[in-house]
Amino acid sequence: MRPQDLVEHALNASTADGTIVILDEHTETNLRWAGNSLTTNGQMHSRSVTVISTYDGARGTSAGVVTRSITDSPAELTALVRDSEAAGRTGEPADDAAPLVENYAHDDDWDAPPAKTAVEVFADFAPKLGAAFGTWRRDGRDLYGFAEHQLTCTFLGTSTGLRRRFDQPSGRVEINGKSADHTRSAYVNQHTVDFADVDAAALTDHLDRRLDWAANHIDLPAGRYETLLPPSAVADLLIYAYWSAAARDAEEGRSVFSTRGIGQRLSPLPLRLYSDPAYPGLQCAPFQIATASSGGTASVFDNGLPTPATDWIADGTLVDLIRTRAWSAGTGATPRPAIGNLILDGGGWQGLDELIAGTDRGLLLTCLWYIREVDPQTLLLTGLTRDGVYLVENGRIAGAVNNFRFNESPIDLLGRASEAGRTERTLGREWSDYFTRTAMPALRVPDFNMSTVSAAN
Amino acid sequence: MPAIDAAFLALPARELADAALQRATELGAEHADFRLERTRTAALSLRDAQLDSSTDSEDLGLAVRVVHHGTWGFAAGITRTVDAAIALAEQAVATAQLSRVLSSDPVHLAPEPSYAHVTWVSSYELDPFDVPEAERIGRLAELSQRLLAADGVDHVDASLTHVRENKFYADTAGTSTTQQRVRIHPEFTAVNVDRVAGSFSSLRTLAPPTGRGWEYLTGTGWDFDADITELPGLLLEHVKAPSVASGTYDLVIAPSNLWLTIHESIGHATELDRALGYEAAYAGTSFATLDKLDSLRYGSPVMNVTGDRTAEHGLATIGYDDEGVAAQSFDIVRDGILVGYQLNRQMAAAKQLGGGPPAGPGGAGGRSNGCAFADSAGHIPLQRMANVSLRPATAGPSTEELIGGVEHGIYVVGDRSWSIDMQRFNFQFTGQQFWRIEKGRLAGQLRDVAYQATTTDFWGSMEAVGGPQTYVLGGAMNCGKGQPGQIAAVSHGCPSALFRGVNVLNTKAEAGR
Numbered sequence: 001m002r003p004q005d006l007v008e009h010a011l012n013a014s015t016a017d018g019t020i021v022i023l024d025e026h027t028e029t030n031l032r033w034a035g036n037s038l039t040t041n042g043q044m045h046s047r048s049v050t051v052i053s054t055y056d057g058a059r060g061t062s063a064g065v066v067t068r069s070i071t072d073s074p075a076e077l078t079a080l081v082r083d084s085e086a087a088g089r090t091g092e093p094a095d096d097a098a099p100l101v102e103n104y105a106h107d108d109d110w111d112a113p114p115a116k117t118a119v120e121v122f123a124d125f126a127p128k129l130g131a132a133f134g135t136w137r138r139d140g141r142d143l144y145g146f147a148e149h150q151l152t153c154t155f156l157g158t159s160t161g162l163r164r165r166f167d168q169p170s171g172r173v174e175i176n177g178k179s180a181d182h183t184r185s186a187y188v189n190q191h192t193v194d195f196a197d198v199d200a201a202a203l204t205d206h207l208d209r210r211l212d213w214a215a216n217h218i219d220l221p222a223g224r225y226e227t228l229l230p231p232s233a234v235a236d237l238l239i240y241a242y243w244s245a246a247a248r249d250a251e252e253g254r255s256v257f258s259t260r261g262i263g264q265r266l267s268p269l270p271l272r273l274y275s276d277p278a279y280p281g282l283q284c285a286p287f288q289i290a291t292a293s294s295g296g297t298a299s300v301f302d303n304g305l306p307t308p309a310t311d312w313i314a315d316g317t318l319v320d321l322i323r324t325r326a327w328s329a330g331t332g333a334t335p336r337p338a339i340g341n342l343i344l345d346g347g348g349w350q351g352l353d354e355l356i357a358g359t360d361r362g363l364l365l366t367c368l369w370y371i372r373e374v375d376p377q378t379l380l381l382t383g384l385t386r387d388g389v390y391l392v393e394n395g396r397i398a399g400a401v402n403n404f405r406f407n408e409s410p411i412d413l414l415g416r417a418s419e420a421g422r423t424e425r426t427l428g429r430e431w432s433d434y435f436t437r438t439a440m441p442a443l444r445v446p447d448f449n450m451s452t453v454s455a456a457n
Numbered sequence: 458m459p460a461i462d463a464a465f466l467a468l469p470a471r472e473l474a475d476a477a478l479q480r481a482t483e484l485g486a487e488h489a490d491f492r493l494e495r496t497r498t499a500a501l502s503l504r505d506a507q508l509d510s511s512t513d514s515e516d517l518g519l520a521v522r523v524v525h526h527g528t529w530g531f532a533a534g535i536t537r538t539v540d541a542a543i544a545l546a547e548q549a550v551a552t553a554q555l556s557r558v559l560s561s562d563p564v565h566l567a568p569e570p571s572y573a574h575v576t577w578v579s580s581y582e583l584d585p586f587d588v589p590e591a592e593r594i595g596r597l598a599e600l601s602q603r604l605l606a607a608d609g610v611d612h613v614d615a616s617l618t619h620v621r622e623n624k625f626y627a628d629t630a631g632t633s634t635t636q637q638r639v640r641i642h643p644e645f646t647a648v649n650v651d652r653v654a655g656s657f658s659s660l661r662t663l664a665p666p667t668g669r670g671w672e673y674l675t676g677t678g679w680d681f682d683a684d685i686t687e688l689p690g691l692l693l694e695h696v697k698a699p700s701v702a703s704g705t706y707d708l709v710i711a712p713s714n715l716w717l718t719i720h721e722s723i724g725h726a727t728e729l730d731r732a733l734g735y736e737a738a739y740a741g742t743s744f745a746t747l748d749k750l751d752s753l754r755y756g757s758p759v760m761n762v763t764g765d766r767t768a769e770h771g772l773a774t775i776g777y778d779d780e781g782v783a784a785q786s787f788d789i790v791r792d793g794i795l796v797g798y799q800l801n802r803q804m805a806a807a808k809q810l811g812g813g814p815p816a817g818p819g820g821a822g823g824r825s826n827g828c829a830f831a832d833s834a835g836h837i838p839l840q841r842m843a844n845v846s847l848r849p850a851t852a853g854p855s856t857e858e859l860i861g862g863v864e865h866g867i868y869v870v871g872d873r874s875w876s877i878d879m880q881r882f883n884f885q886f887t888g889q890q891f892w893r894i895e896k897g898r899l900a901g902q903l904r905d906v907a908y909q910a911t912t913t914d915f916w917g918s919m920e921a922v923g924g925p926q927t928y929v930l931g932g933a934m935n936c937g938k939g940q941p942g943q944i945a946a947v948s949h950g951c952p953s954a955l956f957r958g959v960n961v962l963n964t965k966a967e968a969g970r
Binding site: 028030031032033034035036037038039040041042043044045046047048050062063064065066067068069070071072083087090091092093094095096119122126127129130133137142144145146148174175176178187252253254258259291292293294295300369370371372373374375376377378380382383384386403405407409412433449451452453454455456457 | 500502504507508509510511512513514515516517518528529530531532533534535536537548551552553555556558559560561562589590591594598611612614648650652655656657659733734735736737738739741744835836837839874875876877878879880881882883885887905907909911937940941942960962964965967968969970
């Protein structure tokens with residue numbers, strides 16, 4: 001059966017008051033390597049179907065949310081529908097209940113077959129990577145990394161007649177290069193939708209340049225330093241802030257945005273933080289897909305809701321937070337579903353090279369790692385610098401510095417950033433498993449808090 | 458002992474395995490293994506005693522992994538027919554062939570006795586999936602309402618995650634295993650909001666996730682009713698507690714906090730794949746490199762750490778791992794010295810570790826200590842963590858006696874924030890409760906505390922470990938590792954322990970406040 005037919009079968013089999021069916025047809029392939037040699041690889045296909053059965057009762061509306069791996073068997077699908085109905089019929093009223101989204105006009109090609117990926121997507125990349133292994137092996141240096149391509153085709157149908165589908169390609173390559181004695185380490189990554197734009201030689205050339213920068217090692221103590229945060233590091237910090245941006249938490253008084261709320265200026269720079277499902281190269285679903293409700297940031301009842309481009313920060317001021325329809329109904333605010341990409345634009349034109357050239361003395365980071373929340377009140381985060389911290393003196397790289405543990409709040413950083421560079425597509429390091437579609441500028445922070453030295457290299 | 462779920466046993470696992478393994482052999486694979494896996498996960502969350510989310514999800518799939526001319530190949534799918542199983546074997550071999558250009562070190566696997574048609578079930582009484590959802594929600598709501606009714610509690614978050622995991626494994630050496638594990642993790646968090654001050658604080662119950670069933674929430678293995686009764690008072694004191702002065706302190710650390718420090722600074726650091734660089738581009742490497750085996754002073758002489766996949770109710774406890782290796786227990790740190798690593802079959806063979814026979818003509822020797830795990834059929838087995846635990850001292854002191862030996866320090870209870878660098882040197886942890894110790898006695902709570910150290914300095918400063926009466930098995934449901942990312946559940950047992958002269962930060966000061 002086609003995925004579309006499976007969705008229709010489930011909807012037809014349902015006896016619930018309201019029904020939502022979400023089918024994810026997922027294919028992926030990957031290569032992983034260490035020490036200039038492949039370690040693991042794979043091709044995977046999975047299909048999960050989520051059926052949400054809603055029941056209206058005197059105390060409210062309940063929802064049975066059940067997900068199963070489903071083959072082409074109608075019997076499996078019918079069993080899933082019955083499991084969902086049983087969960088919904090006996091369930092407690094849901095805190096986030098709202099009427100199902102009604103049908104509306106859109107231009108999705110519902111009937112098109114699902115797109116797929118396979119190991120052949122690496123047909124051009126793999127030999128070039130193999131050639132790089134040879135070069136690096138001859139030089140006594142090591143390459144480590146991962147390349148992955150995924151295609152998730154989501155088909156969403158509701159008992160209100162809505163049918164939407166979205167094909168989400170997602171790929172990334174991450175490469176770590178180490179000197180022969182492993183005292184020098186460099187890293188580069190790239191988000192891609194199809195690997196056509198991945199140039200293995202250019203990526204390893206970038207690593208060469210960074211390892212050369214590290215030929216001169218300089219020890220620096222902990223302290224506050226002027227720091228250039230590259231787009232990847234900015235992405236990791238702001239993704240965490242985005243995940244913390246639930247209107248419900250803020251309005252209940254238990255979020256950093258409770259005291260630094262909508263209407264407050266967060267940055268003296270004219271920063272715009274926004275999400276746009278149509279952003280070139282970072283396209284994501286233009287409607288809500290939620291296989292689980294989650295604490296005011298997502299509601300299964302909102303499935304299918306359009307997700308128009310949304311400003312979260314405009315001209316440095318917080319203008320909106322993530323809000324389900326149910327929470328909006330109680331507060332009178334407009335629903336703002338979370339969107340699968342994040343863009344920061346400060347109007348700057350300078351790339352990292354220009355920002356380096358404009359630095360008298362400061363640190364240039366490569367990326368951040370092991371980021372965890374220390375204090376939700378301030379959104380204080382801790383983490384490490386990794387795979388290259390460089391000292392910039394008089395507009396030039398003077399050498400590589402030891403790694404540091406930092407303690408910083410991304411909200412405070414927005415307020416202290418003195419300069420934003422050119423916005424470019426980037427991939428965070430810490431959250432690249434979960435959130436890959438970002439465009440960010442580099443930021444200059446005059447006093448970044450490097451709390452202690454890390455001996456890791 | 459509970460029985461393996463009949464619906465899983467009804468799946469045509471052996472038929473599919475036979476077809477896939479035969480096809481892989483025909484295509485020239487020197488090794489092939491087959492897995493059929495089903496993992497069912499339920500997640501409930503309540504906010505202020507109202508249902509926020511309830512999901513019931515099940516992942517079911519099959520996988521074929523081959524070693525073909527010395528190169529790995531892997532394929533996974535969902536269709537449970539003989540033709541589909543054969544196609545997966547062909548796809549796995551094709552993936553190995555395409556990947557050969559990238560492979561320079563041929564794969565060998567350490568030998569392991571074969572175990573034909575064996576079964577294993579974890580130790581639990583009642584599978585939570587056999588408890589009606591209304592009853593599960595009802596128990597969470599009841600405890601949430603008790604918290605909400607208390608002074609100073611403005612919000613309550615409650616969550617319950619439980620998992621039933623079924624695995625069938627078969628390989629070309631003749632092993633076939635069928636297993637079932639159950640695990641559960643309930644949590645309750647009480648939140649205080651001071652709208653005038655614009656501040657908020659929270660405290661969470663200390664119950665760890667465990668390899669038990671529904672009985673965990675009804676009095677076996679943990680007393681949630683007592684925890685819930687105690688929590689509001691602790692929260693009120695926490696809210697009013699003075700902020701810590703940063704500096705150097707002696708710490709007595711409870712197992713509810715120390716398990717996570719063990720996980721990050723010992724568990725991951727002694728995974729041999731990390732020490733060999735397999736995770737260099739992602740999770741990182743380890744300072745505890747192979748050349749330091751049997752010589753690295755990891756900690757003080759009172760430090761003894763074991764890895765095991767056998768502890769009752771352990772989250773990493775199994776009968777056989779995902780390469781058909783029988784569960785074992787082994788030493789990692791003995792009297793403060795690094796003496797062992799966690800291994801899978803490829804690592805054990807490559808480095809001739811874990812005992813076993815010497816390398817044969819095929820290059821394989823050593824013996825895995827059973828640390829291979831994949832979180833689903835869709836993922837390849839990696840070297841994952843055993844239950845890595847700090848041993849208590851026989852006839853060792855109580856927690857009160859450890860506190861009694863501190864003139865000026867902090868007693869740390871419960872975990873919260875954690876972070877460690879990519880070689881497992883520099884770490885920073887916070888916690889749930891921090892109690893000031895003055896002249897050997899607890900003297901009220903502190904807040905805004907984080908402790909920060911380098912791994913070997915920290916474990917070297919461990920002056921004493923508590924006795925068996927202080928030992929608790931903590932753990933995590935969601936340890937992440939590998940690319941593509943996988944999660945694994947793992948337990949860590951430890952006693953209370955005393956550390957001298959640890960650096961303590963004030964987190965408000967770190968935030969520039």
